[in-house]
Amino acid sequence: DQQVKQNSPSLSVQEGRISILNCDYTNSMFDYFLWYKKYPAEGPTFLISISSIKDKNEDGRFTVFLNKSAKHLSLHIVPSQPGDSAVYFCAAKKGGSNYKLTFGKGTLLTVNP
C-alpha cells in the first residue's frame, strides 16, 4: 500500500516554462514533506521541504505547495532549465520522534532546450 504517490512517471517541458510535479499522500500522520532530485547512478539531492503548518515554501526557482485537506503537494520549477532534467522524488515523514522517510516512485522530468 503506497502511502506516497507520484502518479506521473514522466513529464516533459520546454526550457523557460514552468514544471509542475505532483505528489499525493494517504497518511494523515505525515507532517513534513521533502523533494529530492536524483540523477542516474547518483544519490538523491535534497531540494526543498515544507512543514504541515505551512502551505507554501519558496527557494529560488523552486516552490513547494501543500494542500493538507486534499493531501496533495506540488513542486513548481520556474523557469525550467535543461539541467533540471532528473528524477524527482517526493518524501514524507510522520510526526513525533519518527525519523524515517516514505518515498514516492519518482517522476522523470525532461526539460527540452
Place this chain on the structure above:
Amino acid sequence: EADIYQTPRYLVIGTGKKITLECSQTMGHDKMYWYQQDPGMELHLIHYSYGVNSTEKGDLSSESTVSRIRTEHFPLTLESARPSHTSQYLCASLGGVGETQYFGPGTRLLVL
C-alpha cells in the same frame, strides 16, 4: 549539508560472495539509514540506526545486515550475494535539529 561517502560506487560480483558496502559521514550525525532502490521504483528503507550500537530493520525486508560501532561508520554486509540483490544501495544521515536526510552517492551492485 552532510558529507557522506560510499564505497565502492560500482561493484560486480559473483553469486555466493560476501560483500560489505561502506558508508561514512563526517558530520557526527547520530541517525543513519540504508535504502535500496531499483529503477523506476521508490527508495525502500532496509536498515537504520539512531546511534552507536543501535540498529533496526527498515520497512523492506532485507537479507543484509548492518553494524554501528562508530558514529561515523555504518557498513552494510551481504554474507552470500545473489542476483536478486542486484540494486542501488543508498546511505543517508540526519543530524542536528533538521528533518532532512542527506544522501551519499550510492553503490550500484550487480550480482552475476
